[in-house]
Amino acid sequence: MDAWKESKPHLTGFGHHALLSNAETIVKAIKSGDLTDIFVIGGCDGTEKSRSYFSDLAKLTPQTSVILTLGCGKFRLRNLELGNFAGTHIPRIIDCGQCNDAYSAVVVALKLAEALNTDLNSLPLHFAVSWFEQKAVAVLLSLLHLGVKNIRLGPTLPAFLTPNVQKYLVDNLNLRPASMGHEKEDMELMLARR
Incomplete structure (x- = not known):
């Protein structure tokens, strides 16, 4: 099925206020091991x-993970039955809105780090950002x-990531180009926090 075709209603409206109203459930699930990973897949x-x-x-x-999605990249996920x-009552795919709503995903991540007394990079949080245009x-x-x-970025890298900038981001923040056709290997690296 083409992920861009409308086939069923799509639940939206998960800005940071809605998500944080479930913070206790999310924190408890992380602490108990019921929620092992949170993926931000969008752009x-x-x-x-x-x-x-x-x-x-x-x-x-x-199955023990949830996906926060945003931007038009969410249309690739909206028909997945997860x-x-x-x-x-929390769906595994949580639509945070459009690209300009990325703020909500960041607020949720920061509040989650605060509730767990840790930093963003120590959370079970993984980022895959689709790149297609300036937003x-x-x-x-x-x-x-x-x-x-x-962060996984792609499937093509933006032109402003010159070789020097890309090297800096790879060396200092482990930014990785999305490996088309190698999603399984990328998922294994993400779960290993690499």
């Missing part, structure tokens, strides 16, 4: 079938400003 994306990296990656996420998280720059720059490590 700007196109309709070409060759750009299926992000939907393929989402299909590989463990169910709810651990018998709760995704705001998402990427926000994450880089926060010092987030191990």
